[in-house]
Amino acid sequence: MRTVAHISDLHFGMEDERIVEGLSEDIADFHPSVVVITGDLTQRARKKQFEAAGAFIRKIPVPCLVVPGNHDIPFYNVFRRALQPLRGYRHSITTDLNPVFQDDELMILGANTARAAAFKNGRISTAQIKILADKFSAASSRLFKVLVTHHSFLPPLNDPHAALVGRGALAVEALEPCGIDLLLSGHYHRGTTGDLQSHYVAVKRSILVVQAGTATSTRTRGESNSYDRITIDPPDICFDRYSWDGRRFGKTMTTRYKKVNGAWCLDRIR
Numbered sequence: 492m493r494t495v496a497h498i499s500d501l502h503f504g505m506e507d508e509r510i511v512e513g514l515s516e517d518i519a520d521f522h523p524s525v526v527v528i529t530g531d532l533t534q535r536a537r538k539k540q541f542e543a544a545g546a547f548i549r550k551i552p553v554p555c556l557v558v559p560g561n562h563d564i565p566f567y568n569v570f571r572r573a574l575q576p577l578r579g580y581r582h583s584i585t586t587d588l589n590p591v592f593q594d595d596e597l598m599i600l601g602a603n604t605a606r607a608a609a610f611k612n613g614r615i616s617t618a619q620i621k622i623l624a625d626k627f628s629a630a631s632s633r634l635f636k637v638l639v640t641h642h643s644f645l646p647p648l649n650d651p652h653a654a655l656v657g658r659g660a661l662a663v664e665a666l667e668p669c670g671i672d673l674l675l676s677g678h679y680h681r682g683t684t685g686d687l688q689s690h691y692v693a694v695k696r697s698i699l700v701v702q703a704g705t706a707t708s709t710r711t712r713g714e715s716n717s718y719d720r721i722t723i724d725p726p727d728i729c730f731d732r733y734s735w736d737g738r739r740f741g742k743t744m745t746t747r748y749k750k751v752n753g754a755w756c757l758d759r760i761r
């Protein structure tokens with residue numbers, strides 16, 4: 492059994508400091524096997540914003556896997572946007588744009604989908620797809636395999652026409668045979684769970700997709716700030732959403748799936 496704290500869209504520069512503090516305390520209490528952060532660490536990719544995000548990450552007392560988001564590329568500075576899009580991220584967060592977490596139950600790979608040319612939308616490259624496919628397929632089939640990106644492969648429930656990660660269909664086709672069970676992302680500032688098969692009709696493997704809401708940004712798009720606690724205990728997986736009530740994070744929704752005959756079946760929502 493493994494536990495993951497999935498947090499996203501911190502947006503330092505537009506963060507609520509009380510929520511940042513509450514989130515730090517909550518993660519320390521939970522003490523998961525690993526923390527996954529699915530991008531948009533900053534609001535405008537400024538040095539001070541990255542430094543604040545870096546300080547937050549360094550306080551996390553467990554391993555942490557991070558990918559950048561579109562907000563981690565400068566928006567207004569055209570020179571830096573074109574020539575050094577992830578300079579601040581590399582300097583204050585990590586130089587590793589293909590992060591890996593692996594133990595004897597879990598394999599998590601991250602991929603950068605933020606692109607200067609794509610503005611708020613994202614893209615995955617054919618080179619990245621090959622790296623991911625090689626790593627996932629070389630790993631034992633006993634591992635629970637997770638792919639982490641900022642941009643999503645599935646639209647949120649209330650916005651079926653939302654832009655998805657570019658070359659997503661190509662990536663899905665290449666990665667499906669590698670035994671992936673879960674895709675984690677953010678970007679929409681709305682928490683959603685679903686199955687990739689609901690959108691990609693050609694996909695034969697049942698793959699869960701989970702988008703976290705924004706953990707600490709003041710731009711909440713109609714949903715409270717939240718993050719997810721994930722308990723992976725195959726064939727069961729449980730997603731507990733923790734939402735900010737103005738004073739603390741508390742559990743507001745539980746979604747359970749069970750894998751039955753190769754398909755993730757919704758077990759219970761409460």
Ligand SMILES: [Fe+2]
Binds near residue numbers: 502531679
């Ligand atoms: Fe965001």
Ligand SMILES: [Fe+2]
Binds near residue numbers: 561
């Ligand atoms: Fe984003």
